Amino acid sequence: MGMPRRASARLPVAVLAVVAVLAVIAVVTLSPTGGRTSPAAADRQTVAALLDRVTVVDRRVRVLGYDRDQFGGWTSGVTADGGYCTSREAVLITTFGRRPGSAGPPSCPDPGPSAVDVYTGRRISPGEVEIDHVVPLAAAWDHGAHAWPRDRRVAFANDLALNLVAVGGPVNQAKSDGTPGEWLPPGDGAVPCAYVARYLTVSVSYGLTVSDADAAASRRSCRL
Template sequence: MRTLHRPSARVALAASLGSLLLGCSVPGLPVTDDADRAPRPAPAGGPAPSPTPGADRTRELLGLVRVVARRPDVPGYDRECGADGGCVFGTEWSDDTDAPDGHNGCDTRNDVLGASLRDVRYSERSPDCDVVAGTLDDPYTGARIDYATEGSQIHVDHLFPLAAAWDLGAAGWTPAQRARFANDTALELVAVDGTANLQKGDSTPASWLPPAKAYRCTYVTSYLEVAHAYDLAITDADVRVIEPVLRKSC
């Protein structure tokens, strides 16, 4: 069994990621896994709420990120990587990027699962990568999901949706920069409940927040960390939603 980096390194890595992108021309966003099921209640007692990052950091990030009046509709977004697809963020869950955990011999989805689940077990044929069991305490809903029986219901979400990133700056990046962003296990990716992820779609905080209110401060702060590190814009409407979260939850 191997030891993987936990996504909790987001804040520490934000500054270094920003410096990697320094000098790159980045004008302005979403992606989901697939599943369809009824929402489940959290188990009795439920997982302990994630510690919040604190209002100071959230307020600092609000002062650092670019804010635009509204999200533009930038043409050209196409995630399809078939013969006729634009494949603008590269092959899904590719290990062939310079993102954190890139070139480690394991696809990005399994990297995130291995770092996010409790009591992780791997297959015998791929003992350092292929996750076959574990438990997810879903940050978005508070639900507890067993990977061995409901693995397809666990999605890997892009905190800053790829479609939104395209509109808010990423359309001007190089393909390599977009592939890195789409596979950034340190800042941008989180294992979550599939139904909540489908409900989120390509929404920014202006129109979607996690149902678990205890996680909302962490969510908006992480969203702002991604925006700051990659010089992606947020909208006035996002700010109007984030500020009350900052006051009530951080």
Template sequence: MARSIIPVLLAASLQAANVVATPPNIPSNAVAQTQLDALTVASAGSSSGYSRDLFPHWISQGNSCDTRDLVLVRDGTGVTTGTGCSISGGSWYSPYDGATWTQASDVDIDHVVPLANAWRSGASGWTTDEREAFANDLDNPQLIAVTDNVNQQKGDSGPEEWIPSRTAYHCTYGKMWVAVKYTYGLTVTSAEKSALEGLLDAC
């Protein structure tokens, strides 16, 4: 599991310079298409009862780090830390819009498949532990450091409503979204599937 390799991940990331990191386990084009074809198409479920608090996130990952810290370290360049796991320096390139930031406060950690979207597509029936695992998933392409206001613009939108402004990232974004939905057995709407097919066509 990810937690067992955290000290190694942190040390290696802090020592490396100019590392261009990406979320793990992004599928190949062919695998993403196979996964998309396997997804169940269904109408979006109700948002009734949804709360972000039902998806405990940025949990402790050991070594004085939480999930957000580890994604900032993974996705940044020249990241340094102060006391504990507080981020004291580095830069972050946001693949959604092509902006580079040197303050961690300008960066959000995006849930590629937003928590509310997951709720409407199957997570409403999960246990709290299952939702916590989803919200802090460091093993699949579900978390990525991006410009904060871009993440806020995205909100809980699916790809039928919002995609990154950088067309060069459309293929990767589509593959990440498909992989997460497939891994967690979440459904897609017909409009969402059509949008994902368009994104994979860009590969």
């Protein structure tokens, strides 16, 4: 792996919490215009701040040994309203809301009928979505997760607050395990900038590195 040229510094807890909230809000409330609006000021500020803190390496080096099983499966837990859901189900409920009349606690409610895909602005239904890891698991492995204990990898793969979002299957498959230097949501405005704000929030929160190409793509996306 390329040698780090900017040392990572952990954000103070209060600052990191604010950054995380800004990034999450930005991604969840994207305009359904396919990214044809200007980057949000909050996202630009978030990206600029995080680029000063994340460790940047020359390039992504593929680390041997990656397997999806290294990050475990979907975990289960009780939601705020008492339902018992897997992480995947919880993302669907967050994205689509609860379908009126669906079974409630202690089972997991059924999701609503449709929502806006935050990457493309298109309407999507629960049956056609895939759960995207904002920082793909294979990319995380290459950028530092290979050295983590298993329980940390499982927590990362099931991080509802930062790293999981429901999107249309085709766009998730197009992304594959790409990082910002390899893939960005379509468009050249608000959507890509909000995406890299969240991507960098995850990377800094977990101490993962990013490549030179990722940092450059982040700056371009947010017009920095």
